[in-house]
Amino acid sequence: MAPTPTGRYARRWLVVSWLLTLSYVVHVAAAAFWTGAILFYAYLVVPAGGRSWLDRAAMNVLLDRLLRVTRWTGIALPVTGFYQWWVLYPVDPGALLGTTRGWLVLAMLSLWGALNGLLEVGIYRMRTVGGSVDPVAYLAEGFLVDGGVDGVATERLAAVGRPYVLVSLALTVGLLVDAALLAGGVPL
Numbered sequence: 001m002a003p004t005p006t007g008r009y010a011r012r013w014l015v016v017s018w019l020l021t022l023s024y025v026v027h028v029a030a031a032a033f034w035t036g037a038i039l040f041y042a043y044l045v046v047p048a049g050g051r052s053w054l055d056r057a058a059m060n061v062l063l064d065r066l067l068r069v070t071r072w073t074g075i076a077l078p079v080t081g082f083y084q085w086w087v088l089y090p091v092d093p094g095a096l097l098g099t100t101r102g103w104l105v106l107a108m109l110s111l112w113g114a115l116n117g118l119l120e121v122g123i124y125r126m127r128t129v130g131g132s133v134d135p136v137a138y139l140a141e142g143f144l145v146d147g148g149v150d151g152v153a154t155e156r157l158a159a160v161g162r163p164y165v166l167v168s169l170a171l172t173v174g175l176l177v178d179a180a181l182l183a184g185g186v187p188l
């Protein structure tokens, strides 16, 4: 363990320690919420939607919520993640590229980017299944709980989304394994 600083550095050290702890709390809570929502969607919603066990109103709300969680965690995760990066792997590129933990952090960032993009594109494809939608309007409005793709059967919507959800599932599992390796340590 590093020695505790004294004198004029003590106060700054205390502030950074508290901010780092707060950052970890927000980071892990947001990660759990987001990955949990994706697993819930893939495991429960897609099969139910494909068999018409869900009506369109329920499907709309679930898709809209998944997109919202993706977007707010899409701010919380990078803000806290880059802060942790800045504090834990400061100015030394060797700490990132020369260690297993560093590679795990880079993999985390890449998986996050790929998963975020995939969900945005997949839900956009579902929104446009009944006709074209301006991508800028989609960015501002999201999926639209009260319609937007009315007249399209729930099964059709689920079928359009399924490939995106399956790849998202694989990326989510990759992220969870990555986070577990960071938490548990890799004996390499």
Ligand code: HEM
Pocket: 027, 028, 031, 032, 035, 077, 078, 079, 080, 081, 082, 084, 085, 088, 101, 105, 108, 109, 112, 175, 176, 179, 180, 182, 183, 184
């Ligand atoms: C912009 C995206 C992200 C960045 C830059 C980032 C960065 C980081 C950093 C620097 C750490 C601290 C690593 C260490 O302790 O050495 C960390 C920890 C963690 N991250 Fe991320 N992360 C991102 C996204 C995610 C996502 C999407 C998840 C979802 C599973 C996630 C889950 C975690 C967890 C659970 C930890 C705690 C691991 C531990 O106990 O050390 N992160 N992240």
